[in-house]
Amino acid sequence: MTGLAHAGTYVRDVAASRARIRENVLDWEHLPALHASSFAACELVDSDADGWRVRLTAAGGGDAQTLKLFIAPDTSHYRVVTEAGPGATSEIRVAVTETAPHACHVRVEYHVPVNDPEVLAMIGKGFVAIYERLWDEDEAMMQAREAALAPRPRAPDRVDLGPEAALALPLDFDLGSGRFRLIRHQTTLLAHSRICPHWLGPLDAPPDGDGCLTCPWHGYRFDAATGRSADGRALRLAPAPAISIENGHIIACG
Numbered sequence: 001m002t003g004l005a006h007a008g009t010y011v012r013d014v015a016a017s018r019a020r021i022r023e024n025v026l027d028w029e030h031l032p033a034l035h036a037s038s039f040a041a042c043e044l045v046d047s048d049a050d051g052w053r054v055r056l057t058a059a060g061g062g063d064a065q066t067l068k069l070f071i072a073p074d075t076s077h078y079r080v081v082t083e084a085g086p087g088a089t090s091e092i093r094v095a096v097t098e099t100a101p102h103a104c105h106v107r108v109e110y111h112v113p114v115n116d117p118e119v120l121a122m123i124g125k126g127f128v129a130i131y132e133r134l135w136d137e138d139e140a141m142m143q144a145r146e147a148a149l150a151p152r153p154r155a156p157d158r159v160d161l162g163p164e165a166a167l168a169l170p171l172d173f174d175l176g177s178g179r180f181r182l183i184r185h186q187t188t189l190l191a192h193s194r195i196c197p198h199w200l201g202p203l204d205a206p207p208d209g210d211g212c213l214t215c216p217w218h219g220y221r222f223d224a225a226t227g228r229s230a231d232g233r234a235l236r237l238a239p240a241p242a243i244s245i246e247n248g249h250i251i252a253c254g
């Protein structure tokens, strides 16, 4: 078998800027975290001006693929070539057209080393279903990141969170330049930053059995009580405010 045949095309209008799409495409690290239902692991082999080369393992296991990204400097197009592993030589070719300041049209084609028209049609159908899910997940992340990057007015440095008797948890609040969440953790009230210090991802899920918060975008982990990295990274959460009870009201103070 030589050459590639066109198996399928996925087209979509994405409510995100070309800058966000470029950032997302270059961000290999989000693949097994944001797309955990599709990918189990991803390790960087190398990177250059064209993009990255990674070893990617599917969620179902099996042999890893070696993938190489080639992205145009203006992000008008990119392609991902499977250099080794399952589906070797296949290519995903993507055209990105900016249609508004925060909107793009994307056209994603899948080319594979297969001749049989029936097999091609089956591969194309599966490809479209997978890419619809991946772009759903990517679009949500890109929109949340755009919102997180937008300037916000500074909040007060002291906030009354209401009567203790009426407390409903978890409770989100802004204080100073930070965004926090009040939870009950091991019988005590605990406030923690709800913004990941890596790329501003949402730390909205409750702590796990080890008392750690896991960011859904790249999987970084933080100790909810101390804010320290739980996976050896040189990052920590924004300092949590002091929580006190004054005249029956819960007060957060930065």
Ligand code: FES
Binding pocket: 196, 197, 198, 199, 200, 201, 202, 215, 216, 217, 218, 219, 220
């Ligand atoms: S934004 Fe990357 S791990 Fe949180």
Ligand SMILES: [Fe+2]
Binding pocket: 024, 030, 031, 034, 035, 134, 138
């Ligand atoms: Fe993605």
